[in-house]
Amino acid sequence: MISVEPVGFVIGGRSAVLDDDWGAVSAIIRLDPDRFGLDAVVGLDAFSHICVVFQFHLVGAAEVVTGARRPRGNLAWPEVGMFAQRARMRPNRLGVSNCELVAVDGLDLRVQGLDAIDGSPVLDVKPFMREFEPVESRQPRWATELMAGYY
Numbered sequence: 373m374i375s376v377e378p379v380g381f382v383i384g385g386r387s388a389v390l391d392d393d394w395g396a397v398s399a400i401i402r403l404d405p406d407r408f409g410l411d412a413v414v415g416l417d418a419f420s421h422i423c424v425v426f427q428f429h430l431v432g433a434a435e436v437v438t439g440a441r442r443p444r445g446n447l448a449w450p451e452v453g454m455f456a457q458r459a460r461m462r463p464n465r466l467g468v469s470n471c472e473l474v475a476v477d478g479l480d481l482r483v484q485g486l487d488a489i490d491g492s493p494v495l496d497v498k499p500f501m502r503e504f505e506p507v508e509s510r511q512p513r514w515a516t517e518l519m520a521g522y523y
Contacts, residue, residue, distance in 0.1 A: 378493035380404050380479070382426065387490045389430065389460070391444065394487040395523035401486070401494050403479040410478060417476040421500035426467045426488045428460040435461045449514040457515075467492075470500050485523055 385399030401424065403412065416422070440451045443459065454462060471486040481497065488494075 376495055377407075378404070378427075378495055379407065379497065380481075380494045382486065382488045382490055382492040382494060383480075385486065385488070385490055389489060392521040393523075395485045397486065398474070398482070398484050399486050399488070399490070401481040401483060401497065403481070403494075403497075405479055408479060413476050413479065413481070416473070416481070416497075416499060419473055419499040419501075421470055422473045422481065422483070423498045423500050424467075424469050424471060424483075424486055424488065424494060425496040425498075426469070427493045427495060428462070428465040428467055429491065429493055430489070431461050431465045436463055436465070437461045438463055443514065443518055446514075446518075449518070450512075452514075466495070487522075 380401050380403040383400040383402050385397045437454050437459070440453045441457075441459075442451050443449050443457050458467075460467065467488060469485075469487050472484040474482040474484050476482075
């Protein structure tokens with residue numbers, strides 16, 4: 373069995389789940405001061421972006437989807453399996469988001485464009501490094517259409 377403890381929580385930003393316009397959302401990731409000292413974030417401010425792993429904590433077990441569905445229920449898009457999309461009703465309810473790191477203020481990480489809501493448990497924070505991204509990638513048209521207004 374895997375045991376994971378949050379490293380912090382999202383403070384502020386959106387309190388409701390909405391699908392689009394995340395680029396304008398500002399929030400704070402408050403790291404747990406009982407577990408981490410200021411040395412945990414030394415050097416993080418040299419990065420413009422971070423990768424945040426968080427839990428979709430408001431998704432109940434009954435909402436989890438393990439098979440295929442149409443993203444956002446849009447009949448114009450194909451039915452695709454859960455592992456072919458990034459929906460929140462995933463089996464382990466985990467989200468991964470790259471967002472702008474605006475400032476490091478003690479154990480508060482001020483971010484822009486994080487698509488997690490207020491109160492979301494943050495499971496990990498990593499600096500974004502270009503070298504971890506693929507040189508080239510491809511995706512289907514429906515995914516590009518879905519993401520057109522996301523950020």
